[in-house]
Amino acid sequence: MAIIRWLLIMGVAGYVLLDWISLIQPYAPFGISPWNPGTGLSFALVLLFGRRMLPFLFVGVLMSDLVHRPLPLPWMVELTAALLISGDRDQQTRLTLEGGTHNPFAPPFDFLARAFLPLLERMGVHVEARLERYGFYPAGGGHIEITIKPAKRLEPIELNERGKILNRRASALVAHLPRSIAERELGVVHRKLSWPQKWMKAESVTNSPGPGNVITLEIESENVTEVFTGFGERGVAAEAVADQAVIAARRYLASDVATGEYLADQLPLPMALARGGSFTTLPPSRHTTTNIEIIRIFLDVEIRAEQMTNRSWKIEVK
Numbered sequence: 001m002a003i004i005r006w007l008l009i010m011g012v013a014g015y016v017l018l019d020w021i022s023l024i025q026p027y028a029p030f031g032i033s034p035w036n037p038g039t040g041l042s043f044a045l046v047l048l049f050g051r052r053m054l055p056f057l058f059v060g061v062l063m064s065d066l067v068h069r070p071l072p073l074p075w076m077v078e079l080t081a082a083l084l085i086s087g088d089r090d091q092q093t094r095l096t097l098e099g100g101t102h103n104p105f106a107p108p109f110d111f112l113a114r115a116f117l118p119l120l121e122r123m124g125v126h127v128e129a130r131l132e133r134y135g136f137y138p139a140g141g142g143h144i145e146i147t148i149k150p151a152k153r154l155e156p157i158e159l160n161e162r163g164k165i166l167n168r169r170a171s172a173l174v175a176h177l178p179r180s181i182a183e184r185e186l187g188v189v190h191r192k193l194s195w196p197q198k199w200m201k202a203e204s205v206t207n208s209p210g211p212g213n214v215i216t217l218e219i220e221s222e223n224v225t226e227v228f229t230g231f232g233e234r235g236v237a238a239e240a241v242a243d244q245a246v247i248a249a250r251r252y253l254a255s256d257v258a259t260g261e262y263l264a265d266q267l268p269l270p271m272a273l274a275r276g277g278s279f280t281t282l283p284p285s286r287h288t289t290t291n292i293e294i295i296r297i298f299l300d301v302e303i304r305a306e307q308m309t310n311r312s313w314k315i316e317v318k
Contacts, residue, residue: 095146102214103137104231107262109144110216111227116266118225119159123274124151134175134205136212137231156276159258159267160314163222170200172215172242174232175208181238185215185230188242193217193249215242217249226252226260255311257281264288264315271317272301278316280308288315 102108107116109131117127126149135142170189172182182202189195213232218225230244252260257280259267264281265288271277272295281288284305292303292315302318 093148093150095148097142097144097146098140099135099142100137100140101131101133101135101142101144102212102231103135103140104233105137107227107266108214108216108229109142110214110218110229111262114218115225115227115263119157119263119267120270122157123154123270125149125154126151132207134208134212136175136208136210136214139208139210139212141209154270154274156271156274156317158277159224159279161280162224162256162258165219165221167218167220168195168199169218169220170195170215171203171218172201172213173203173205174211174213175205176211177204177213177232179204181213181232182215184238185213185242188239189215189217189246192243192246213238213241215245217245219249219252221258224258224263226263228252228260251282255282257312261285261288265291268292268295268303268315268317272299272303274317275301276317278314280312280314282311282313283307284313284315 100106109129113129113131117129120127128147130145131142132145133141133143170186172185174182179202182204186200186202189200190197215230217228219228228245228248230241230246232238232241248260259279259281261282264279264284267277267279268288268291271279289305292305295301296303304314304316304318306314306316308314
């Protein structure tokens, strides 16, 4: 056992070292090089020691990226890692996340606070999240404080029905940009979704290192809350930004499923750790199907994805 542990440590260290050697002359700005000896080492270790090496190779890639390419991880990745670590502890875990809190490449903080964390709470994990500073793409610089009170065991949940819609809210936020942008976006929501003005809020903030804009549509139902967003971009009209969120919300409302695309991406892992659960969703994205395949490799669980209608699927974990 000591020899195997030594080989695993040397394998991870070897990957990091070889990756550093290959990055002597990387192609900017992508941080890649014309040769990659770490990949050869990975194949050799898997051929010699089997699939049990795969998790450690993942650690090697992650460590190498953190050491040689200091790029911020998506906050959902960091939060998930913290949840996994805290599950083996009796004390609460405090986590500080810095970087992009609002960017078009990952679910924003609003999704975390209003859609995802309430479901984790129902599974037994109490997580408090506080946004201290906005971080819009590309400037970043956001700041989130998270406190996790772990559960001894995650409880399965069933999200097969959305239930009656209780509330709808729309908020448009700008940082270091004219407030009129937010007002134009809310005008699109009013016209295309027929939501009254009392459901809408335009907001201007200054606690952000760089400029940014996000419109958020929140649909609160009896069993789940969903959040849909559109992000402002240079050269894109405010009306087009609002359309992104409106189209996603309309697609969700036109179905009878419980979860949208982002929740379907995130729920398989905690349900797999709970050894059970199910949810209905829109046709799964490639992110969702990839997550399911990766979970099947590392966890001994059965995950079934079944199409019910043209607009709805059911994903079940056993």
